[in-house]
Amino acid sequence: MPQLSALSVEDLRSYHSQIRQRYDAFAGRGVKLNLTRGKPSPAQLDLSNALLSLPGAADYMSGTIDTRNYGELVGLPELRAVLAPVFGVTPDRLIVGENASLSLMHDSVAFSMLKGNCDSERPWSKEARIAFLCPVPGYDRHFSICQEFGIEMIPVPMNEDGPDMDVVEKLVAADPQIRGMWCVPKYSNPTGAVYSNATIERLAKMKTAARDFRLFWDNAYAVHHLTPERIEIANIDEACIKHGNPNRAFIYGSTSKVTFAGAGVGVFGGSKDNVAWYLKRIEKRTIGGDKVNQLRHLRLLKNSDGIAALMDRHRVILAPKFDKVLDTLDEHLGNSGVARWTRPKGGYFISLDVLDGCARHVVKLAKEAGVELTPAGATHPLGNDPHDRTIRIAPSFPDLPEVAQAAEGVVLAVLLAATEKLLANVGK
């Protein structure tokens, strides 16, 4: 593996034609592989197939609650008790609802636009401008919510220990129109970064010019470890309370990547006032969530140990796929100097940075060779990666031999784009 920028023009040309041949050969195989989305594989979904016949013929009561009927806006108390510790709040401050957390996040923003949150002076839609901080690279669906509602997105750099807090603190202190910030604090989408205790402390403590500023704390990968090390992060709820900002965090999570991606349960947690505010909004929208599905989850997961055991089985399926991608990247791009990538200890993604100005080209080349990747730019607000360098790799869905093939396609696309770029520079 040569360091490409150190090659002579002649060697680079020869290397390029070699890569071109390998790429063409790969494309000639006619594979059809998809690394676009963080979808669990069928083998992972199989782990929860018991849900398909749960809760079972005569099982529909949870305490005194008939789960089949209307009611229980806040969700089944028994399931709230199981899920609350996972998300670091007390059960009385956790709502179980919806089939995923994206809806809860969307609605939190929509409700804030329409009504303001419990600390707002007026609905956000009445403000001339609302802005959110968006650590980049980040999650495209977060950005889509902001875009939908005309919320300005201010990118802030994402480091290995979380967002660049010097930048964050300066921005939120100065600008009263910054009302929110997207955070995936553990095994972040897409870099896998884990917020350090110091980062979480600073987020909880920082002075914000807006009184109704909120951290949209999307703890999507709370228990989604890829190594035996079960990383724990600092408790944002406790940190916010400690620093006198108890309402600062809206906390989200779900079982989408614990049980069934399309048929899980979501959670919203936070301060008493935040939860009361949220309930006040959703009581206009629903008489209660699907409590039978909540009961199903209670029967399957049982308790924290049940969740941990299930997540271990996910890891057995997922970790080899991540290893395969990382090994392939190491082997073919290791010293190339044309790419760097993250080594996540959990979550669903690897973030791959290629030479500036090459990400779109790489994604295009990969696609033409039969490997579909998340569109370049998707990790940035409005799809605009100013360096055109970040690519998100989602290895969860295909099976292991397919992941191996897809990874090969990706490295060939990276090398082809890089050599072309370097040769073009030579030509200048």
Added chain:
Amino acid sequence: MPQLSALSVEDLRSYHSQIRQRYDAFAGRGVKLNLTRGKPSPAQLDLSNALLSLPGAADYMSGTIDTRNYGELVGLPELRAVLAPVFGVTPDRLIVGENASLSLMHDSVAFSMLKGNCDSERPWSKEARIAFLCPVPGYDRHFSICQEFGIEMIPVPMNEDGPDMDVVEKLVAADPQIRGMWCVPKYSNPTGAVYSNATIERLAKMKTAARDFRLFWDNAYAVHHLTPERIEIANIDEACIKHGNPNRAFIYGSTSKVTFAGAGVGVFGGSKDNVAWYLKRIEKRTIGGDKVNQLRHLRLLKNSDGIAALMDRHRVILAPKFDKVLDTLDEHLGNSGVARWTRPKGGYFISLDVLDGCARHVVKLAKEAGVELTPAGATHPLGNDPHDRTIRIAPSFPDLPEVAQAAEGVVLAVLLAATEKLLANVGK
């Protein structure tokens, strides 16, 4: 049963003390009965207990769709094909989503506020004023949505064949800020009225000053017959198309009172443009609904015949309860001249009108005697029944002996309030 207003003062006093005694005796029984909400009874829920173990261990595919995974924003095609005819639209123009229709209605209004609908010039929240027509008596949860978003509610009288169309036509033609109208076209909540073909024709045809006016067509009781006569109403979608207003109706329905009240599926249907608009909004909110629950419903309901057969079994349970209430009202209030009520052929409610100014008092008296009723006024916008006379009776949840007792409590409360009122008038 005397006609109370025809009684001499003396006879009225004697009748009053008789009723007072009977009321006190009833109250002394210490019953605890609830006629507040249109909740299915456990016996009705039992009819769908197969759902508790469906779709079954190895059954998760619907065609080529793995229902366990993400995706299919629009819902399972197989279930859409089954439900579309029930709601009078083609399957390609029906979305299956959420666990009930209230959420779909709420979101349609919220999205219109935030973004406008597909015919709006701007978001409704940018208008100085938005108004909805609200046939009264009507459904409190419709009114709550309007109240939540600051939408002015204009009551229009509800007749036996639907809303008073002379009033409706005049209002919508004159006022461009009227953007919506709540309609429960079949077995209306709470009167049980069925919109006539002529009413539906006029709603589809009428000139509206607002280009983006919508009928919020809540066909909640599409198959919820209480008699062997399965009433069919005119097809609003076809009528709107015929009159050149294809986008006029947002159509809603659910299986909440077909299968499980808390764990059913909702539907949104309408024109191609309306559906495209709605999907564009919810794609920011969700990656897809709970398709396993959709599959569960497909397996249980199978087809239109399956739905009809299940609804027949509901009728066997429900009809005697309605009969019991109606018989009790007939027997004790028949010629009293102090009450009148509806005789619904479907749906979940009986609407009882008492003497003007007495509804709140009746509800209070009933509650003190152990029978909880929907709060008086709930059938009107902002809980304000200007005549204080309409009471909604929901006999579905208690069992038959309880319904009998509760009905007795209600008539005693009505008679007691009426005699007190008449005696007070005498005193003046």
